[in-house]
Amino acid sequence: MAYHDVGIVGGGCAGLFLARELAVRGCDCIVIEKDPAAAHASTRNQGWLQSGSFYAAVDDAAAARGCREGFDYITETYPDAILREVESYFLFRSQQGLTGTLERCRREGIPINAIGEKEIRKIQDENPILRGTPLDYMAQVYDRPFDTRHLLQTVADEVASCRVEPIEIASLDSVTASPKNHEWIVNVGNRSGIGCRILVLACGAYIPELLERITPEIPLAVEITKTPVLVLRGHQICRYAIMMPLEPGGLNLVPFKPIEDVAGISVCLSRTDYPIDRAGNDFLPPKTPEAFAASLEAHLPGIREVVQASSRRVEAHFYTCQKLKEKLNGSSRGPLAQYYEDWRLGVFYPGKFTSSPIAASRFADDLCKQFGKKTVAGSGGEPLRVARQRYYDQADHRVEVTGGGVRFQLGRGVVE
Numbered sequence: 001m002a003y004h005d006v007g008i009v010g011g012g013c014a015g016l017f018l019a020r021e022l023a024v025r026g027c028d029c030i031v032i033e034k035d036p037a038a039a040h041a042s043t044r045n046q047g048w049l050q051s052g053s054f055y056a057a058v059d060d061a062a063a064a065r066g067c068r069e070g071f072d073y074i075t076e077t078y079p080d081a082i083l084r085e086v087e088s089y090f091l092f093r094s095q096q097g098l099t100g101t102l103e104r105c106r107r108e109g110i111p112i113n114a115i116g117e118k119e120i121r122k123i124q125d126e127n128p129i130l131r132g133t134p135l136d137y138m139a140q141v142y143d144r145p146f147d148t149r150h151l152l153q154t155v156a157d158e159v160a161s162c163r164v165e166p167i168e169i170a171s172l173d174s175v176t177a178s179p180k181n182h183e184w185i186v187n188v189g190n191r192s193g194i195g196c197r198i199l200v201l202a203c204g205a206y207i208p209e210l211l212e213r214i215t216p217e218i219p220l221a222v223e224i225t226k227t228p229v230l231v232l233r234g235h236q237i238c239r240y241a242i243m244m245p246l247e248p249g250g251l252n253l254v255p256f257k258p259i260e261d262v263a264g265i266s267v268c269l270s271r272t273d274y275p276i277d278r279a280g281n282d283f284l285p286p287k288t289p290e291a292f293a294a295s296l297e298a299h300l301p302g303i304r305e306v307v308q309a310s311s312r313r314v315e316a317h318f319y320t321c322q323k324l325k326e327k328l329n330g331s332s333r334g335p336l337a338q339y340y341e342d343w344r345l346g347v348f349y350p351g352k353f354t355s356s357p358i359a360a361s362r363f364a365d366d367l368c369k370q371f372g373k374k375t376v377a378g379s380g381g382e383p384l385r386v387a388r389q390r391y392y393d394q395a396d397h398r399v400e401v402t403g404g405g406v407r408f409q410l411g412r413g414v415v416e
Helices: 013-024 053-057 061-077 095-107 117-126 148-161 204-214 288-299 303-309 356-368
Strands: 002-009 029-034 047-049 088-092 137-141 144-146 165-169 175-180 183-188 194-201 222-233 241-243 251-259 262-269 315-328 331-333 336-340 345-349 397-402 405-408
Touching: 002 013, 002 183, 013 029, 013 148, 013 345, 013 356, 047 061, 053 061, 053 095, 061 095, 061 356, 088 095, 095 137, 117 137, 144 251, 175 204, 194 204, 204 222, 204 315, 204 345, 222 288, 251 288, 262 288, 303 397, 336 356, 345 356
Parallel strands: 002 029, 002 194, 029 165, 088 241, 194 345
Antiparallel strands: 047 144, 088 137, 175 183, 183 194, 222 262, 222 315, 241 251, 251 262, 315 331, 315 397, 336 345
């Protein structure tokens, strides 16, 4: 039987960053994940590298600081993955909302600049989707879209160079584990047992299900939710990232990098998490198309002009992003980075891609106290493959946007 210091279940951003941080500290790790790595990561398409400004705007100081630290690290360490040519703006309905956001961002050391009326008009003229918006106040922030797959592949290469063993499985349902003599024996399908001194669950929304299966004694009050995301595919829909942090039912628009002649934006309604019973439920929350249509009409009426002027049909469809939230004192929060010493079991869920590398570094420091290792691991491991498929290739829910108004005709199997 093979024995390791740490076994990590989950090979998305949380598992890969944690594996790297543990490996460079001298820990012998394995990563257990579906084939290939990051195939089910919730940000495997393209990401939104958050400077922390969004969470400062909504007065979540802890999340703002975590994103600010991760933003600084990622922009310095992985500059090739960032779409620097895409500028980002916040839209506000009132001067008060703008002023409060400026104050909170500056308090946290997050760069932000108010935009004057003349510059606002210029930006609106260059981006028809912004014409006619009732949100008359604007600030420039430094959030950027980034190529998540490229960044994760780089991290996977770093993990492999540290001789971290990848174990590819067909399903997390095949993973079972049992504590024995202060160690874990992990069984993966028909494979013989794998021993590890510490087991870490870094499999996102599947953590509660797996935790209940292997250690039902550990009470973990969590809530699993899904957030619907609308993908609009079409050229020149919007050149900028646009966020409405204080607007009820507001929109967050993040352009994604053209891949194989695919371009467009992903659109998320802020604060629209829907609780679900268990991870993997495939459903579109009720009234999702109507909610997106109403919000687009209300906040960005220029979408009609964009659709009508497009030389190609604008296709739209939905996917849902799973989230995990710990519930404390009647409220929900993240991230989860917890080590249960009596069980030699860790739970790691950073909650946000941007804060993942910093959270992984700190959690690795905590885990390494169990081994007293701080040396750098060797190199020469086998390469890890990162998933190439995108949500908008796999989505079940497809719709069409028409120029006569923002009306979604919900259907399936729309042919491009």
